[in-house]
Amino acid sequence: MAILADHGSRGNPLQHKRHAEILERLDNGEELSIGELAREWNVDPKTIQRDFDKLKQMYPERVERAEDKKRYRKPLSRRAQNDGDMVLEMLESMVKDIGVDFYKKAHPLLERLQRQIKSPFYTRLDVEDIGSKFEIVMHLEKAIEQKREVTLSYTPYGAKIPSEYTNVRPIKVIVYEGFWYLLAQQRSYTKKFYIKSISSCEITDLTFHHNPKIIERLENSINVWFSTNVEPYEVRLWVDKSVVVYFERKPVAKNQKLYKQPDGSAELVLKVTSDEEIYPLLKYWIPTIRVIEPQRIQEKFEGMLSGYLSNKF
Known part of the structure; x- marks a missing residue:
């Protein structure tokens, strides 16, 4: 045959x-x-x-x-089209993974909406527990909605004492790889504040307008290493045929382009604002992915691997 x-x-x-x-x-x-x-x-x-x-x-x-x-x-099923039960079930399952404190606050509201639904859903989100920062997140949400500046008490990584950050313009609360950050502008800089390191947040009366380009860069980013001050540039990667399907099912970024080759492999084209956005992707998919251009990324990655294998960090 x-x-x-x-x-x-x-x-x-x-x-x-x-x-x-x-x-x-x-x-x-x-x-x-x-x-x-x-x-x-x-x-x-x-x-x-x-x-x-x-x-x-x-x-x-x-x-x-x-x-x-x-x-x-x-x-969609008729039930899913006609009511929000399925959405509520999924939310109930997801908030369990965000943390005990957060779940305690969210569960009563979901329960009132959900009533006696027996959920068929199970989700596993690797999201850190920020329940202890719930009030701070609520303040940030209000400030973002009203476009009002905030003053933060924040402890940078490696520091032991918090510092005061004034004239902070909050743009979005974001989650990358399960970690929560505040994307904000301060003066002429765009910063990412780690939510768990914020000890207080005070909303001021000062209003602002943020640059829409920042949201565009955020939406096209791969991970938290993206920059809002650099023009996006193209990175081309080779993807082995054994894993191409995963990039088809779940694009790495909004701007992803995937060109399948006759042998089953594919060329993955991304636009990034920092080489650092690419390294976690390479680490996760090794050895089924490599950089075609720019070559400096592949060379630096190979140097990282050589250092790891020789115990010279």
Whole structure:
């Protein structure tokens, strides 16, 4: 029996391969765009449109148009569409992981909304417990909403005594790798304050307007090492075929571009504002990923590995 080929002569996936991947990605919770798939697979958008039309006809329980009418998704259950029970169940499961103190404060509200629902969800979020900083976070939330400056009592890393930081303009409370930070401006600098090191927060009467570019840089960042003062630059990485699917399912960053190769590997293109954003990614996926450009990142990473293996840190 002949083995059915997956790719054509130009390396783009054939119809049966496209159909299988579309269904797999929809089942994994992705929302798919005709334009994005056409660019990823280097085929005509009309071809992808025909793929979805055929799949909708063959598998109506697995394919539907999303609410924006621009993407496709796996159909939601009637229950999920008609009420918020599923969302509440997921929130209840997630806040348990944030910490005991935080859960004690959040649980009564969720319980009143959720009532007697028996949750089928389990989530495991590696998020540190900031329950003891709940009041500070509430102050920061109010200051962010009202765009008012704050004064912080903050102990920088390595210091033993807190210092006073005035004219702090809070922008967002952010979580990276399970750690909580305040992204803020102070004078001409953008800073990230570690939430657990803030001992007090006082809201002032001074208002401000932050630079929208900061939010744009935040939304395109990979991790907390991003910079708001550097223009983004491109990093190209090679990804082994054994792990390409994980970058398809969950993009590393909002600006990620993934170009699959005929041999199953892929070229991953990211825009970053600091080389430091790339090193945690390389460490996590070693040995299935490496830097193509800029070469200095790969060379420095190899130096880190050599130092580790030789015990010379």
